[in-house]
Amino acid sequence: MIRISGLSHSIAGTPILRDIDLTIPRGGITALIGPNGAGKSTLLSLIARLQKIQTGTITVGDLTIGTASDQDLARTLAVMAQSSHVQARLRLSELVSFGRYPWNRGRPGPQDHARVEQALERFGLIPLRDRFLDEISGGQRQRAFAAMAYVQDTPYLLLDEPLNNLDIAAARDLMSLVRDMADTDGRTVVIVLHDINYATAFADHLVVMKDGAIAAQGRPDQTVSEALLEQVFGTRARVEILQDRPVVLV
Ligand SMILES: Nc1ncnc2c1ncn2[C@@H]1O[C@H](COP(=O)(O)OP(=O)(O)O)[C@@H](O)[C@H]1O
Numbered sequence: 001m002i003r004i005s006g007l008s009h010s011i012a013g014t015p016i017l018r019d020i021d022l023t024i025p026r027g028g029i030t031a032l033i034g035p036n037g038a039g040k041s042t043l044l045s046l047i048a049r050l051q052k053i054q055t056g057t058i059t060v061g062d063l064t065i066g067t068a069s070d071q072d073l074a075r076t077l078a079v080m081a082q083s084s085h086v087q088a089r090l091r092l093s094e095l096v097s098f099g100r101y102p103w104n105r106g107r108p109g110p111q112d113h114a115r116v117e118q119a120l121e122r123f124g125l126i127p128l129r130d131r132f133l134d135e136i137s138g139g140q141r142q143r144a145f146a147a148m149a150y151v152q153d154t155p156y157l158l159l160d161e162p163l164n165n166l167d168i169a170a171a172r173d174l175m176s177l178v179r180d181m182a183d184t185d186g187r188t189v190v191i192v193l194h195d196i197n198y199a200t201a202f203a204d205h206l207v208v209m210k211d212g213a214i215a216a217q218g219r220p221d222q223t224v225s226e227a228l229l230e231q232v233f234g235t236r237a238r239v240e241i242l243q244d245r246p247v248v249l250v
Pocket residue numbers: 011016034035036037038039040041042043
């Protein structure tokens with residue numbers, strides 16, 4: 001479980017997050033949705049300790065962000081950031097193997113190699129393993145970053161808009177892998193999604209943000225409605241229920 005309480009954050013005097021209290025359940029997929037600038041990435045980066053907490057507290061499992069050791073946190077929480085700019089000329093398999101760092105401190109053993117092999121297989125990356133990251137497509141790169149987060153073997157996984165710029169096939173493939181990490185491996189996944197229809201199709205729990213605050217949360221079918229789209233996104237779109245899931249018609 002991730003517990004956030006009294007969390008506020010400002011940048012250069014401008015409030016970005018306003019007194020957030022939120023509990024993210026253990027297990028399954030929680031999707032964070034909301035308009036651009038709502039504060040989703042800021043919230044995720046505070047959970048992932050990529051920024052220092054100014055006010056409030058966050059606990060992940062029984063670890064408190066800010067006091068737990070880096071090693072304990074790295075073995076508990078893996079992050080895939082919104083845009084990962086890797087400068088070095090790295091091969092895909094090398095990137096994935098970095099995910100093992102919290103367990104081997106840069107000295108990989110047979111178990112680490114086996115985990116990386118298994119991840120390359122599971123993420124369909126075997127044919128690309130020796131390619132440099134600048135020689136593969138955006139979708140393949142995003143799958144590689146997801147595989148790196150996967151081999152970190154953490155109970156919690158944070159993904160910030162992993163579907164950015166992916167075509168429908170790549171997006172559906174990646175979401176199936178994410179779904180499987182929750183279902184088969186029992187990971188708790190927190191994922192920022194731009195497309196509400198992906199959120200309602202794949203998530204168990206939705207958290208809707210607007211202006212640095214939580215506007216709504218709950219099961220997708222209890223959360224996404226025409227009224228919510230108007231209130232939070234300021235747009236009048238039709239919502240239909242298909243196979244028990246709300247679907248936004250654009
Ligand atoms: N480094 C920064 N400097 C100034 N403002 C920032 C910075 N990062 C984010 N913001 C502002 O904080 C708000 C929330 O941003 P963000 O968390 O990225 O939102 P989201 O991920 O929901 O689109 C936005 O208004 C954004 O402009």
